Amino acid sequence: MSALPETPGTDAAVVVPETPRRRFLRRFTGPWANRFALLVLVLWFVAAVAAPWLAPHDPLVQDIDARRLAPFSDGHLLGTDTLGRDTFSRLLYGARVAGMAALISVGVGLAGGVVPALLAGLLRGWWDAVFSRIADALLSFPPLLLALAIVGVMGPNLTNAMLAIGIVFVPRFYRVVRAATLSVREETFIEASRSIGTPTHWILRKHVLPNVLSPLAVQISLAFGFAILAESSLSFLGLGVQPPDPSWGSMLSEGRAAWFYTPWPVIVPTVTVVLTVLACNVTGDGLSDSVGREKGRA
Amino acid sequence: MTTPLLSVRNLTVEFAVRGAWQPVVTDVSFDVQPGQVVALVGESGSGKSVSCFALLRLHGDSGRTSSGEVLLDGRDLLTLSEREMADVRGNEIAMIFQEPMTSLNPAFTVGSQIAEVVRRHRGGSRADARRRAIEVLDLVGIPRAADRFGEYPHQFSGGMRQRVMIAMALATEPRMLIADEPTTALDVTIQAQILDLMRDLARDFGMGVLLVTHDLGVVADVCDEVVVMYAGQAVEKAEVFNIFERPRHPYTAGLMRSLPRVDGVGGIEIIPGTPPMPDQFPVGCRFAPRCAYAVAACEESAIDLQPRQSGGEVRCIRTDELDLRRTTEGVPT
């Protein structure tokens, strides 16, 4: 009754309509947390891709004369661990492992989740019933335990760990894509398109895909965060990356015994894992805030 | 004259609009006597709801009462501590709201919501509170009150929910009831029942009622005194009979012309334009931009509320020159 809702930007005489892409970019890059998250993700990407060129040392080579060095000493930017391996180089290669884990597991999740979801959403009926029951059943497995079980039967190594994490994602991607497909399907224009004989692949590309993409993007960024968590947890337990290969998780478990004497090999991967997962989660939240209708945040 | 039950003196309420404090209600004064129903009338945005929220200090952080007094039996509510104010709310002054559908908590039974206010202000056992709740549910005309005590709000119709709200307000026998558009969301027959109920309760229990409405038809049915508000100011105050016989302010007259006529003669006229926003109040008469009778002098400086010999007060410099009766044959008798 008293305050009118504010209408920003109405004072401009001519308002050029903003394309959806630009509006998304403006909203996503607005908050500093989102920009920071993007920066972390870019650094992670660069480290993962360019680890062999960026790493000053071989991550596996032990140097008995250079053990437990503090950061910035003797060409070791972040010091060395108890075996004299360069922490910075191991961190870079760990980024590579984490990146591969995230890519492969999300890839497995997408491959296993998206197609059944599109079928279920578009065809409904029998397909929907069967796939949805399977997804429900998969969801009732505690995520990390499901991954553990799969690693257990297939044997502990990085590839199996990634596959296992990917299977955890399948029902989650399935749910998101199915819901989005169903809601698009309810829209009348799809019915209209179908009635005039538009081919299914056209409907998929023109109508379903754009609507599925934004909720899926949100899920994918959150899945990246979970993949890093899961990979580092499994590697920490010795069920992922096998020693002496570096992973953020295994660096932590190797460094913990000597933590009081050489904290750096523990602190560095700790901060890295937290920051990277944080960046994935913040990006996911930022994406879900930036797509769809403009709404005020409380 | 007896001392008023509730006396609002020079109340000014400000709200934060685009980062600046803007007066939404300016210098409003009125009295409510025991057993009297006073109407606060105006279009939406006139500040009438804000005024009554300010009486109970219910406006959130975005609003503040910058000056004035709200005297309940001579005690200024605006100087009370938060805790003391909470003891007044629902106990000495109760309030009911416009939206019966959303004003009751969906997660609790209606009975427990009434019993809660009884126990809050009167103490006593659960059984006593329950008995009292059933009593007031019965009083406001809810059939099978004892059975319905344990039902949830979604099991009641809109009219019945407003009765529950009234029952809740009456449960502690407050001396003052504030009703903010209590019938707006209800259909016409239910509206009349609710208004009659409030009228009877005021008479039977000597309760003062402040009724906020935009509907002059409602005013004619149940009220004793009328305060017409426009753009945050009281523009006319009068007894209900006088105001219907001869409105003194062009805005009051305009509101009346927008009512359907009892005798069916003539059409409904709507006042052209919309009320100004708080940060755009005119310097002079705030109604002048929409007033058919406005002259240059109206817009020059602020207009005072002037008492009239016939009783009542009017905020219009031309009131003596104008005859604002609808038509001679149209005067309600």
Next chain:
Amino acid sequence: MSTGVVARRTASMLGRRLLALIPLLAIVSLATFSLVFLIPGDPAHRIAGEGASEAQIEAVRSDLGLDQPAYQQFATFIGNLAQGDLGTSYTFRTPVWDMISARLPITVSLTLVAMVIALLIGIPTGVLAARRAGRWQDRVVTVGSTLGLATPNFVLGLLLTLVIGVKFQWLPATGYAEMSEGFGLWLKHLLLPGFALGIVAAAEIARQLRASLADVLRQDYVRTAVAKGMLPRSVVWKHGLKNALMPVVTVVGIQTGYLLGGTAVVETIFGIQGLGDFAVRAVMSGDLPAIQGMVVFAVLITVTASLLVDLTYGYLNPRGESQ
């Protein structure tokens, strides 16, 4: 009488949920059984472990019926499962059921303590953030919960045991004490691991509660509660919270599964010999019956948790609308 209505509706809802469990459990048991087909190469070889003799491998093969056709293996698996026979662990040389039932109380204790810690942290901070929406307290809670969500529990567990357990020795760094040895001792051992395990759930609860309560506090019925003289404490914690708790209950249900998974890591760090530790050992050695038993059990626990969540919905939302 209407509480009777609510109870009846809850009962019928529960009936439908139990009915829906049948296909779910069928698929879960099929999936659990099918784990055997994921074993690369000869399953008997992997299960028997490295360096097992031909005779031992053959023994595993005939023991598990791996030489029989798949449908017959499945029938045997289901038959045994129905009788509560989960097979015998090859690592521990003990029936899986005995292993699990011995370790279950430990993991249930840990999970419960973690959940209680999560609620004790998550609810007050969520309420604080909602009441102070947009102010500094809100921002602190938001940043804190974002950080909490991003901290793997092995990282937090490691820091807690190293700093509080080993360095300052305020609480035991490792181990577990039965409740029969004293409640205080039991709790002392579970505080650090419970905190490490529960912090993610706490963050999620705080986030969800802040969002839903901030919305609820803007509702008309909250204004009604203030207008009838209820004190702020009652307005927020009674009228507000009961309406805002649904998403929190959902989170609690979902997080139960994550907590169970987290016990694998946390129990390893804190040297607690519960189900999580059992799972890790079983996984290390490819002990198929133990892995299958653990999966079946974990699913039973999460399914029970989600049933409890549904029951709570009926109480919180008398209208009985689904979310």
